[in-house]
Amino acid sequence: MEVAKQGTSKAGNWRDYERVLLPKVKNLHKLEVYEENGGYQALKAVLTEEKWTPKAVTDEVKASGLRGRGGAGFNAGLKWSFMPPVDDKPRYLCCNGDESEPGTFKDRQLLEYNPHLVIEGILIACYAMSITTCYLYIRGEFADWITHIEHELEKAYAKGYVGKNIMGTGFSTDVVIHKGAGAYICGEETSLMNSLEGKRAYPRIKPPFPAQKGCWNYPTTINNVETLACAPLIINKGAEWYSAIGAPTHPGPVLYGISGHVNRPGVYEFPTGMLITDLINEVAGGMRGGKKLKAVIPGGSSTPPLRADMIDGVTMDADSLRTAGSMMGTGGMLVLDETVDMVTWLKRVSHFYHHESCGQCTPCREGTGWLEDIVGRIDRGEGNVRDLDLLADLCTQMEGRTVCALADAAAWPVRYTIERFRDEFVAKCKPTLTPAGSPLTVDA
Amino acid sequence: MATNNGAQFNRHPEPTFSSDQLVFTSDEKSAMQGYLEMYPEPEGAIMRGLWLAQEKFGFLPPEVIRLVADELGIPYARAYGVATFYTQYFKQKKGTYVLDVCTCFSCQVCGGYDILHYLEDKLGIKAGETSEDGLFTIQEAECLGACGSAPMLQITNGRYVHNLTESKVDSLVSDLKDGKMPAFESVTLPQDETEMGGNRRDDVESLEYYKTPPVAETFE
Incomplete structure (x- = not known):
């Protein structure tokens, strides 16, 4: 498979794109109108x-x-x-x-x-x-x-x-x-x-x-x-x-659901392979209140978040996003500005997975609860720096060890948010005096 | 877990409904028969059946679940397992209007918690509680799939209310107190706004498909 070149839009002349999934026809949801339009x-x-x-x-x-x-x-x-x-x-x-x-x-x-x-x-x-x-x-x-x-x-x-x-x-x-x-x-x-x-x-x-x-x-x-x-x-x-539409390895029209801190959130139809920066700055009307971009979650809560400095030249298709360190997912993109506390945000995401785990497999049923508890502890300022390693270890214990991918979907945001926003997590932790695992470990 | 909203759940509560109340009308029975025909096995109809029962009784205590199971001819344990798995089946009595405020993901960063706390203060109850007049229950909901119009809430498993502000919450609450359900709101696509000058549907105001909310209060 040809590796897609990073850096340029694969969506062609998207500014003149004619929609096909949601074409420009009034009342298309009615059968009569749908019939008239082929x-x-x-x-x-x-x-x-x-x-x-x-x-x-x-x-x-x-x-x-x-x-x-x-x-x-x-x-x-x-x-x-x-x-x-x-x-x-x-x-x-x-x-x-x-x-x-x-x-x-x-x-x-x-x-x-x-x-x-x-x-x-x-x-x-x-x-x-x-x-x-x-x-x-x-x-x-x-x-x-x-x-x-x-x-x-x-x-x-x-x-x-x-x-x-x-x-x-x-x-x-x-x-x-x-x-x-x-x-x-x-x-x-x-x-x-x-x-x-x-x-x-x-x-x-x-x-x-x-x-x-x-x-x-x-x-x-x-x-x-x-x-x-x-x-x-x-x-x-x-x-x-x-x-021929959009990215060669992930073609077609796609519905981008853009939400969060942009001026015009909503569902947009464009070819695949749109630059994330085009989607935010032109399509969705830029950042709300002129604030600075902090993170983009490209395809729903399960996909790893991308830091603002990671999205340059990244396009919305499977290959480009994989190279950048995330996934296409559902195309539901959340845009976060500088005001967002990533720890609090992650706490809520972990709560979601804990609530939605069906309870069938132990690593997921218990693991999602522990993820929420530990991230919550850090969020309250009661966590230790070594908790970050504990979370990474917990993620490893969950990924790929359950019947379905919910455990993975719960672990990825935790793993990658900590990896990519580690400073924010460390800043909320109490310092650990001695290395984790040492018998001399004392809580500060 | 997607089972009981974290609340303690009594498996054998005192029955809420008497045996006189626990009957389906002939219309409801024929609807149940219709559900059975939609699936190759009777078990498939259980979710539709529970929905019908919840619309009739307002919530699903064990005796109602048993009634549905008997009507569909499936084991009670099977129906009970399904009813307790899904969030939208109410296992406990709720207010007439259950306000599910989304605070998940997009709504979290777009003011979902502000709306939740405003509503809590306004009604004097916390999330998960029911107001004293039995009119309102507030719940914190997981993603309801309307992230582009965050913050939003849902009324009793039905109507969505989008793009909430404090004044919109005020008028919503007073409308609901008067028994007025807000109209269906169609979220306009930004591309339609540019290319078609607004919403592409022109029948939005005339939509009257949705039935009235559950009728729990009729049994009091």
Whole structure:
């Protein structure tokens, strides 16, 4: 893989970018308006044109280079191709709208303003994998948006876009909206499946992967809302068009959710590979109150924070962010200015993970609590400098030792915030008189 | 843990509802049947069933969880496990309006705690407590997915109120005291503001899909 050059925007002429996920059309959330603007044409093409066999659709999505928008960034078409050959057993698609990662609020806006693009994407994915039931899992907090989507989905059913014998082609798919009830862990794919099955939402050990044993032990594919919304665009305009947008190794339009201390927070659609500095200074209107930038968390609370002096030339795509020492995550970017106390901030982030740990694996259940307690101790001015090493050790004990990645997601912000803002943590600690571990250690 | 908001939780409390109250109407029963049809196994319907019960009874004490489990034909233990796992299912009685103030991540650095403390002072209760008139419960919530419009809060698992200020909190509280639920608020995308001169939806005011909040007070 070609290593992306740091330093220049990969988003091309982004100032003239024409939005495609949230195009400039008034009332696009209504079925009538969506139809007038070429809605459900991709689905029609896929179902009626001979060249679009299920395999051809999967290959097209694979060729487009679309990477999952839920955080892990896995090639979506490749994921689809993992589904076993069709037999007489049921198979399922889950559309993951649990969107609970702190700092992420793009799927809600997409579902509010362009729900039919998501529904059309779901149907295309169902066709590509020969699936007849899709569960659209939306977090319970989005009660208003769930009722909006149910309303639009009913209209789509009535028009014959969803349900039995879609557009008279003999292809049938049901879309069922499942309402969550407030658990961050349900965004994890195996946990989401357990939640659907009416169990406590504990993640499952992988393998077997969902494509082998998913919902009710049948083959299942799980995609993020935004990922599936890209499918109709790829069918309409072609894989080549899609892969030419933004960063070559992480292409496509993406919804950036910018929040925190900027003048115009909100969801923005741009190509991937935007310079972080462009996003903050131009797109989001600069820092609020003319304050100085302190840190950027590029993709939700689990991604390591970047210090202001680390973001020069860093672009929003998987490769560039990995080189810089963070991750793309969900694209939900939090911008912090100089007034933020990173210790207090980290305390709240650790509290979040402690609250949301499902309690299945000991390193996570206990570890997240200890992270919160120790960071809290430092925050209150009662910590010792050696606590920083203790935290690093604790992180090592948690990372990669649990069923799902929540423990890692809890450990990374702690590890990297301390590593990158160590001065602030040390300043809040009491001095340690003798080295840690020494029998002579005395608290100051 | 995402179970019971850290409060001590009594497994066998005195029943709140009498057996006369613990019945579903025929409409509710047919809704339950509808949920069962949405999933290949009856267990799948449990979350929808618990939501329906919570909207009816206001919260989910053990006897209500048992009622749902019996209605759906699944073991009580399974339903109890699910009900206690999720934050949004209330295991204890709450106020008519539960104000979930987000203080997580973006909201933390954008004044979420200022709003929480202002609300606490205004209502004279702490986060996690219910006001004496039984009207309000304040809770500190984890990220509610509206970071661009921080600080924000949610009313009883339903309506979002965005971009809070102290005066907005004042009018919200007095509206709720009058039984007036604020209207659905559509957060305008900044790009729409520039390119389309405002919100792209023009039906926002006429949205009446959302039902009234839970009706816990009808049983008092």
